[in-house]
Amino acid sequence: MEKKMLKIGDTVKFLDGLYEDEEGARYKVLEVNGDRAIIEFICHLPIPPQSTAKVDELELIKKAD
Numbered sequence: 001m002e003k004k005m006l007k008i009g010d011t012v013k014f015l016d017g018l019y020e021d022e023e024g025a026r027y028k029v030l031e032v033n034g035d036r037a038i039i040e041f042i043c044h045l046p047i048p049p050q051s052t053a054k055v056d057e058l059e060l061i062k063k064a065d
Contacts, residue, residue: 004055006032009064012039014057026061027053 006012010029014022027039030050037058041049 004058004060006037006055006058006060007064008032010060011042011062011064012037012058013061014053015059018057027058029064 006029008029008031012027012029013025016023026042028042029037030040031038032055035055036052037055039051039053039058041051043049
């Protein structure tokens with residue numbers, strides 16, 4: 001299996017079909033620690049929600065500039 005190489009600032013989403021309530025949601029990677037990442041929901045809230053996710057459950061949408 002190919003290892004995913006996520007970096008800080010990458011835009012990701014959860015794999016299709018994994019979590020129905022997450023469809024269409026996009027996240028920015030804040031930190032990568034082994035097989036887990038801290039992600040921040042991309043939204044217009046003053047304090048965007050953050051959470052921890054397994055790297056294997058994420059799909060890269062756009063690489064950080």
